[in-house]
Amino acid sequence: MAKHVVASAERTIDAPADDVYRYLADMHLHARFLPPPFYDFQIEKGGVGAGSVVSFKIKSAGGVRELRMEVTEPEPGRTLVQTDAGSSGLVRKYTVTPHGEQALVKITSRFDGETGIAGFVESIVAPRRLHRIYVKELSRLNAYAREQCDDLT
Template identity: 25%
Template sequence: MAQISVEVERIVGGPPERVLALLADYAGTRAELWPEMITDYKVVEGGEGPGTRITYRLHATRKRVRDVDAVVTAPAAGSLLEADQRSSLRTRWQVRAAGAGGSTVTALTTWDGASGVGGFFEKTFAPIGIRKLSNAVLDGLETRLRPPA
């Protein structure tokens, strides 16, 4: 069983404090940023930043659905860690200054992959879905950060 890692990084237009606040708003902003591959999203505890607990269904493929029960912590300044309590799935959001009022946002998702033939297909195809999910969240975040026209 090998660990699978998927990293997506992007510079967005907004100061790190604002970007992190939007990412940490699980009851509001984040609920609206999830793409169609996330269903049944609920905030079970908290709703803002560390101490929040969220549940949702991650549709990796049409047939592969994972129930996620994640607890949010802040392991370091400028970061949020969403740790599934049922599996090894972890997503760490890191926000740091990028100059000119912007921020670099990194989403690193890791989990222990399956072994054998199933593991080969998981390692090959699951990262595509995870990148799609992370990029959709970042697309929505960028839209929220844009000044009104």
């Protein structure tokens, strides 16, 4: 039986929480925050918030995985979730919490891991690798948020 692999990262973003959530919920913008190994990001349906469907590819140690993610907003303005419609079991959750004039953003992902020795190795390597990727994603989000603030001044 496969076990869940979980990875996360969080960062304070230099913009109000409402703005940050809006950036994340807009799939046209969201694509620019994804660092390599994500690529070939496509919007298949919608484009903003719940009901959107996006697809992308991600390079991993095991090759390339194609994902088709359905977007939901369990708590609009606070929680955005992307769930793989395929067999990976991948769920990426973005939580935005007001933090004064800034926002605390946490990315958490969970997916069905491999079994056996491969699963053991994956349970050690994947969370660290994904954490580094999510740190880069949050850095890109912060850079975009700061650009938007600079454009207003």
